[in-house]
Amino acid sequence: MDEHTAKAFDAELKEISGKIQAMAHVIEQQIASASEVLASGDMVLAKQVIAADNQVDALQREVEEKAVITIARRQPVAVDLRDVVGALRISNDLERIGDLAENVAKRALISAQDFQAIAGVTLRLQHMSELVLEQLKNVIQAYVAKDTGTAEEVWRADQEIDALNNSLFRELLTYMLENPRNITFCAHMLFCAKNIERMGDHATNIAETVYYIVKGTSLPGERPKADVTSLGTLTKD
Amino acid sequence: MDEHTAKAFDAELKEISGKIQAMAHVIEQQIASASEVLASGDMVLAKQVIAADNQVDALQREVEEKAVITIARRQPVAVDLRDVVGALRISNDLERIGDLAENVAKRALISAQDFQAIAGVTLRLQHMSELVLEQLKNVIQAYVAKDTGTAEEVWRADQEIDALNNSLFRELLTYMLENPRNITFCAHMLFCAKNIERMGDHATNIAETVYYIVKGTSLPGERPKADVTSLGTLTKD
Numbered sequence: 001m002d003e004h005t006a007k008a009f010d011a012e013l014k015e016i017s018g019k020i021q022a023m024a025h026v027i028e029q030q031i032a033s034a035s036e037v038l039a040s041g042d043m044v045l046a047k048q049v050i051a052a053d054n055q056v057d058a059l060q061r062e063v064e065e066k067a068v069i070t071i072a073r074r075q076p077v078a079v080d081l082r083d084v085v086g087a088l089r090i091s092n093d094l095e096r097i098g099d100l101a102e103n104v105a106k107r108a109l110i111s112a113q114d115f116q117a118i119a120g121v122t123l124r125l126q127h128m129s130e131l132v133l134e135q136l137k138n139v140i141q142a143y144v145a146k147d148t149g150t151a152e153e154v155w156r157a158d159q160e161i162d163a164l165n166n167s168l169f170r171e172l173l174t175y176m177l178e179n180p181r182n183i184t185f186c187a188h189m190l191f192c193a194k195n196i197e198r199m200g201d202h203a204t205n206i207a208e209t210v211y212y213i214v215k216g217t218s219l220p221g222e223r224p225k226a227d228v229t230s231l232g233t234l235t236k237d
Numbered sequence: 238m239d240e241h242t243a244k245a246f247d248a249e250l251k252e253i254s255g256k257i258q259a260m261a262h263v264i265e266q267q268i269a270s271a272s273e274v275l276a277s278g279d280m281v282l283a284k285q286v287i288a289a290d291n292q293v294d295a296l297q298r299e300v301e302e303k304a305v306i307t308i309a310r311r312q313p314v315a316v317d318l319r320d321v322v323g324a325l326r327i328s329n330d331l332e333r334i335g336d337l338a339e340n341v342a343k344r345a346l347i348s349a350q351d352f353q354a355i356a357g358v359t360l361r362l363q364h365m366s367e368l369v370l371e372q373l374k375n376v377i378q379a380y381v382a383k384d385t386g387t388a389e390e391v392w393r394a395d396q397e398i399d400a401l402n403n404s405l406f407r408e409l410l411t412y413m414l415e416n417p418r419n420i421t422f423c424a425h426m427l428f429c430a431k432n433i434e435r436m437g438d439h440a441t442n443i444a445e446t447v448y449y450i451v452k453g454t455s456l457p458g459e460r461p462k463a464d465v466t467s468l469g470t471l472t473k474d
Contacts, residue, residue: 064275068308068322075309085305092329173420180414187410191431 001074009074016066016087017144023059023094024140026052028133030101031199035110035129038122038192041088049105056098059166063091079216087215090143093202093209097136099203100195104129107195121172121189128196135161135203143210151210155219157205165197242311249307250317253300253324254381260331261377263289265370267338268436272366274433275359275429286342293335300328316453323450327380328380330446332440332445334373337432337439341366344425344432358409358426365401365433372398374439380447388447395441404432 001009030049037046067084076084097155120193135154142150172186172193204223211219238246267286274283304321307313313321372391379387408429409423441460448456 063324070317071305072307072312072318081309085301088325101244169424172426176413176420176424177417180417183410183413183420187413187424189429190427193429 001076001080005074009070009076009080010133012074013080013083013087014068015206016063016084019059019066020087020090020094021140021144023063023091023098024136026055027098027101028136030056030098030105031129031133031136032109034105035126035133036103037105038125038129041107041108041111046105046109050102053098053100053102056095058097060091063087071080073083075190081184081215082213086209089209090206093205096187097199097202100199104192104195107192111185119165121168121175122187123187124171124188125166125192125196128161128168128193131161131164132196132199132203133158135200138205139203139206142207143213146210146214148214149206152219154207155204155211156225158200161197168193175180182197182231213220238311238313238317246307246311246313248381249303249311250320253303253307255302256296256303257324257331258336258377258381259325260293260300260328260366261373263293263296264331264335264338265373267293267335267342268279268370269341271345272363272370275362275366276343278345278347281465283342283346285344287339288340290339293332297328297332300324304359305452318448319450319453323446326446327443330442334436334439337395337436337453341429341432344429348422358405358412358423361401361405361408362426362429362433364373364400364403368394369399369433369440372437373443376440376447379444380450383447383449385396385448388444388451390454391444391447392441393458394437395437397416398434398437402430405430 016155029053030052033045036042037049070084071081074080135157136148139154141147142154157182172190175182175184208219213218243352267289267411270286271281273279274286304325307321308318309319374393375387376391378384379391406427409427413423445456
């Protein structure tokens, strides 16, 4: 790239990165609000979370369009190319996180009348949400600062969320066993926990993409994985 | 594009399309095998479904790389550009379908000892799988033939899968109510049904992308949606 092209490329990349940060901002709001709905059953707030999905989708399309134009116009290579491709991947993971937050809000809403039915369940879901929110904020920071150290930390920290999901999964099953009236509520909470756990997985994907953008290789080693709810280590009754 | 560029572009596009078809082929196998594992609890088959995920991921990266090179080299516009961007989106949905099939195989495996515990549940899951498989085959055919009519049919047919998921959701809750010993098994089956329903959603996404590639606009009208399990129309006990 000549100097002019390089400058133009940097400006376009900055615009893409700005849109990704805008997406992340909306989604952080969605996660926080969905968690709030779990505690309060607040209808108005739930509808806001659901409505924000259109905004996220529109931003994702903008990132995609801008990225494609940039690739066609500037024909970037090496780290520059990874930067644009990485942005595409990140916007995709962010969009999925937004969908999951929307789904949590919907489920929280229908379970509204059962709130506090089982002490502590929604509290623990909120705790999971907080951890995910933290992960998301850190990984977006890592993306903006091209900080692979923070990306690696996020990558490792996902285990804690997985572990919480495991223990909540077992706990919810015991509540179902205790009283059949808990079953519908607990089934929805199972999905909420799983959704939040998957948000964490997407944050981990983003951490991998940040590492790829900066280093051009994958993160070394196997992805730490503590979600065993679908891996056969469950107790059976 | 001059004639030489146009020919080179067509060849590259054909290669991308070929990789997408290869991905779809692996994933169709995964869905069929995961469904088989639901019926048989066959460990070896389940492990094959899980192992195929690496192959799918590798193919997705290849589509992505090839698409990016094509955009940079040929600077396509209008329908040509939509073709490449559409391929990126489709490979992404396919990758998610593969993940979901893998998850069904894992859950089927841990529930193996409970098979046939509840007459008909695994049969109905298999029926859902068959419908999804049909949808996937049709939508990939629509992609290859640029056939928006078939894409629209796929788009509409997703409602049937959603409806099956709804009725299975209710049915599973009643089995949980009837006998606490069913709860663990049924919780896994809830996730299996949801996973299969989401595979259908991704096939619907692909139908929308095919329409976008050919027409340059979105499919008219609201997406038909019959999945109400997260929308508050559940019976409460």
